[in-house]
Amino acid sequence: MRKHLDPHIIAQMRSLELKVRAVVDGFLVGIHKSPYHGFSQEFVEHRQYMPGDEPRYIDWKVYGRTDRLYLKQFEEERNLRAYVVLDGSRSMAYRQTGAISKWEYASIISASFAYILVLNKDAVSVSIFDTSTRRFVPPSTTRANLSRVFDTLEDSLPSGKTRICKAIEELSEKAKRRAFILVLSDLFDDENTTISSLLNLRARGNELVVVQILDPAEREFPFRGSVRLRDMETGEELLVDANSARDRYRENMNSFLSRIRSELWRNNIDYITVDTNTPMEKVLYFIFEREKV
Numbered sequence: 001m002r003k004h005l006d007p008h009i010i011a012q013m014r015s016l017e018l019k020v021r022a023v024v025d026g027f028l029v030g031i032h033k034s035p036y037h038g039f040s041q042e043f044v045e046h047r048q049y050m051p052g053d054e055p056r057y058i059d060w061k062v063y064g065r066t067d068r069l070y071l072k073q074f075e076e077e078r079n080l081r082a083y084v085v086l087d088g089s090r091s092m093a094y095r096q097t098g099a100i101s102k103w104e105y106a107s108i109i110s111a112s113f114a115y116i117l118v119l120n121k122d123a124v125s126v127s128i129f130d131t132s133t134r135r136f137v138p139p140s141t142t143r144a145n146l147s148r149v150f151d152t153l154e155d156s157l158p159s160g161k162t163r164i165c166k167a168i169e170e171l172s173e174k175a176k177r178r179a180f181i182l183v184l185s186d187l188f189d190d191e192n193t194t195i196s197s198l199l200n201l202r203a204r205g206n207e208l209v210v211v212q213i214l215d216p217a218e219r220e221f222p223f224r225g226s227v228r229l230r231d232m233e234t235g236e237e238l239l240v241d242a243n244s245a246r247d248r249y250r251e252n253m254n255s256f257l258s259r260i261r262s263e264l265w266r267n268n269i270d271y272i273t274v275d276t277n278t279p280m281e282k283v284l285y286f287i288f289e290r291e292k293v
Helices: 007-013 060-066 102-119 143-155 164-174 191-203 216-220 242-266 280-289
Strands: 019-024 028-031 043-048 070-074 081-087 123-129 133-140 180-185 207-214 226-230 237-241 270-275
Touching (some): 060 070, 081 102, 102 123, 102 180, 102 207, 123 164, 133 143, 133 164, 164 191, 191 207, 191 242, 207 242, 207 280, 216 242, 216 270, 242 270
Antiparallel strands (some): 123 133
16 A cells, blocks of 8 residues: 555545536536546537537537537536645645644645545546646546556655745646646745635636645744744744744734635635644545535
8 A cells, every 4th residue: 555545544535526616617516426437538418508608519410300409418528627736845844743744744635635536537637846846647537647646746755945826827727627626735935926826726717625734833833942943945044032932923824824714715715724633534524525624
């Protein structure tokens, strides 16, 4: 069993179907009800023509028999296409009081999510970014592609600085069809550009879930006395008196988290903040069922 795939989690999660609340590629509304179709161009059924539909898919033979317009519906149009966007910057390697690092936590969530989707015959892609996308596995429903996802996660280590907006811009160029997009990151970047890039992605009709992952120490600042803090991405160091800095730090952190939460929720983007001690089953339940953690 691969190290980023927890069999206990999979045993609990394999029956879930991904809920999408926005129209994904024109055909999926509400609960994703048809998870067992292959991702192909094979014909499935007809549906009635609606204003705005592509005329090239009209079945003229059916029109000749019924005098009504129907479209041919294909497997590709019925299945979900999901993109996992995983922060691989150096700050994700941080581990102070958490059980595992943020990177390890996000990798396990990514692998579990990908496994469940492929089990349900849905296409999944994984991209890993720092200042830009450095690894990309194209979307596919195959087990071979799932193996590539696992290999990519296992072969990658956190490095570099963070530039979320660049990764989102590059994903937009790759994801021509509207899709479900899962973003896993500590979001330690300029919050204005981060929020703007996520809102632009949502405005294009994509369904977004953003999971912000922190180490418990990043929220609580449990340090005592004189401590030397080092930025993991720039190497910059700062000597501070933790006792006097704690309240100001927590105030700033809470303001940072509150701003992101309010902006994303206001624009119909599902968002949660978790730390690396949060049971992963709860995070997966949120992603699939939108149950609050």
